[in-house]
Amino acid sequence: MLQVSYIRDNREKVLERLAVKNFKQPQLVDDILKTDFKLREFKTKLDIALHESKFLSSQIPQLKKNKSPQSEIETILLQISVLKEQEPEFKRKVNYYAKKLDRLIVKLPNLPHKSVPRGKTPEENQIVLESGFKPILPTNSLPHWELAKKYNLIDFELGVKITGAGFPVYKGKGAKLQRALIAYFLDEAEKAGYAEVMLPLMVNKASGFGTGQLPDKEGQMYYVKKDDLYLIPTAEVPITNLYRDVILKADELPVKNCGYTACFRREAGSYGAHVRGLNRLHQFDKVEIVQVVHPDDSYRVLESMSAHVQGLLQNLGLPYRVLRLCGGDMGFASALTYDMETWSAAQQRWLEVSSVSNFETFQTNRLKLRFRNAEGKTQLAHTLNGSALALPRIVATLLENNQTDRGIKIPEVLVPYTRFEWID
Template identity: 60%
Template sequence: MLQVNFIEENFEQVLEGLRKRNFAHAESILHTVLDLDKKRKSTQLERDQLQAESNVISKRIGLLLRDGNKEEAENIKARTSEIKSSIKQFEEQYVTYEEELKQVLYTLPNVPHSSVPAGKSADDNELILESGTIPALHQGKKPHWELIKDFDIIDFDLGVKISGAGFPVYKGKGARLQRALVNFFLDEAQKAGYTEVQPPILVNEDSGYGTGQLPDKEGQMYEATADKLYLIPTAEVPITNMYRDVILQESDFPIKNVGFTPCFRREAGSWGAHVRGLNRLHQFDKVEIVQIAHPDQSYEILEEMNLYVQSLLNKLNLPYRVLKLCGGDMGFTSALTYDMEVYSAAQERWLEVSSVSNFENFQANRLKLRFKNEEGKMQLAHTLNGSALALPRIVAAILENNQDENGISMPEILQPYLGFDRIG
């Protein structure tokens, strides 16, 4: 959530950033924020002035009663009653303005970093680099949704029977491949200094608002309505919320956590050939890295996280590219996002497998995640997160890129985890 004082002091910068996102009615909404804040402050000032007057009168009444001037004291008490009534009205107005202001601020996305390119869609994202060699497959190459049937390792029909579309059942070597990837990603994260956590996969509303999934992505989240809980769309939500309402010390940075969880997304409106098979699911597994950082170090850490995710793709021997997302393709809470995509030689297209983002203090402001700086003053921390990695499209690329006429070879790095080197 943007800070009101930041909007007021950097109005043109914020306006330009929201326009870079193609955010509708940006100027009007920003003026609404400042107007509500002005009303809120004015109401608070009126309330404080009346409270000060009430304190003076109360002291005066005490002196009068001490001196035996009961009649005059009773006359002054009438004014005290009027003031108390007015104070109550101003307090109610203040609460109303503050709630209205909060709701408007919830609609504003984060301001993009100055390096974020302008653009409206994925077509306008900036290519940073490409790495790896795209494999030349045999004439009879197949997409993964055919390979999984040939080798009976993932069953979508069984998933439909149990739950519905988008909930596959992993079987035999398919299940072992999932487990191997999770363990590999967690082990690599531990080597990189991340502390593993196993968070809940159901979160409350405060957690959803804290990281920005609510109210922005409410329609994409599965809700346990009886308990007012939400199934997580990513481990970012519970892991980052571990630090909600926390005051850190500057010496605590950087804080590095990694967690493996299933993730749940309704993906309402998704259809077409680009979402076949593992390309888009309602339930999938993901290993997530989260860092809480000092504001002066967060962009250096973002680059470090970017390189870390690339190292995983290199070890899996998957061709990949890195994109810097344009303003129109960025997530609501992000200030700068890198996407990593792997190339599927069977589908002959790029598949997104990771996003690494710096949210600056946008989430921290919602979370009230602060630290004491060297001067002993409170300051908002910066939060970052990244997929390291999401499994479905990684599995799709491994199956498709390593196929031959007789089966599918497994990446060498995974073989100790798998206990086998081929499927088929």
């Protein structure tokens, strides 16, 4: 959530940066400023009324002691009475405009960083780098959903029977590969200094609001109405909310956490060939890395988190590329996002496997997550998160890119975890 004081002092800059995100309601900025003006106006009136009432009330004992004329005392009592009558209306106005301001400001997305390119579609994202070699597969190569069936790794139809489309069942070596990837990603995160946490898979509205999923992505989240809880779309939500309403010490920064969870997304409106198999699921596994950092460090940290994800892809032997998302393809809460995509040799297309984002103070303002700086004053921290990694498309590209006449070769770094070198 943007800070009202920043919008007030930087109206033109806010409008300019929102335009980069192709925000369709620029008038909302002026609605916020008008509401903020009225809120501050009635706060001032209320403060003056309370102050004057208190001051006048303090004069009466002295007037009585001095045996001042009763008419003078009655005049003051009348003034106090008028002020007391005004106070409830001023309080009502303050409450009304405060709530209105809250409703309006949560509709504003985060401002994109100055390096974010203009653009409206994924095709306008900026390619930062490309690494590795795209494998050339034999003519009889198969996409991952057929490989999964051939080697009895994943049963998509059984998932439909049990739950519905988008909820696959992993079997045998498919389940072991899944578990191996999770353990490997967590071990690498620990080596990088992230403390592992195990997390609830459901969160309350305050948590969803704190990280920016609510009210922006309500339609994409599974909701348990009876308990008023949401299934998490990513471990980012519970991990970041560990620090809601917390004031950290400066020497506690950076805070680094990682966690494995199942993730749940409705993915409403998803259809077509590009959502076959593991390409788009309603339930999937992911290891998430999250940092809370000093504002001066957040963009350096973003690059280090991107490098961490790239290291995982390199170790798995997967060709990949890094994209800087354009304004129109960015998330609501993000100031700058890098997407990592792996090359699917059988599908001949790039598949997104990670997003690494800097949210600056957008989440911490909602979370009231602060730290005490060198001067002893509280200041909003910056938050960042990244997928390290999301499993479905990693599994898809591992299966497709490593298929041979013998079977599917397991990357060397995973063998200690799978305890097998081949799927055959």
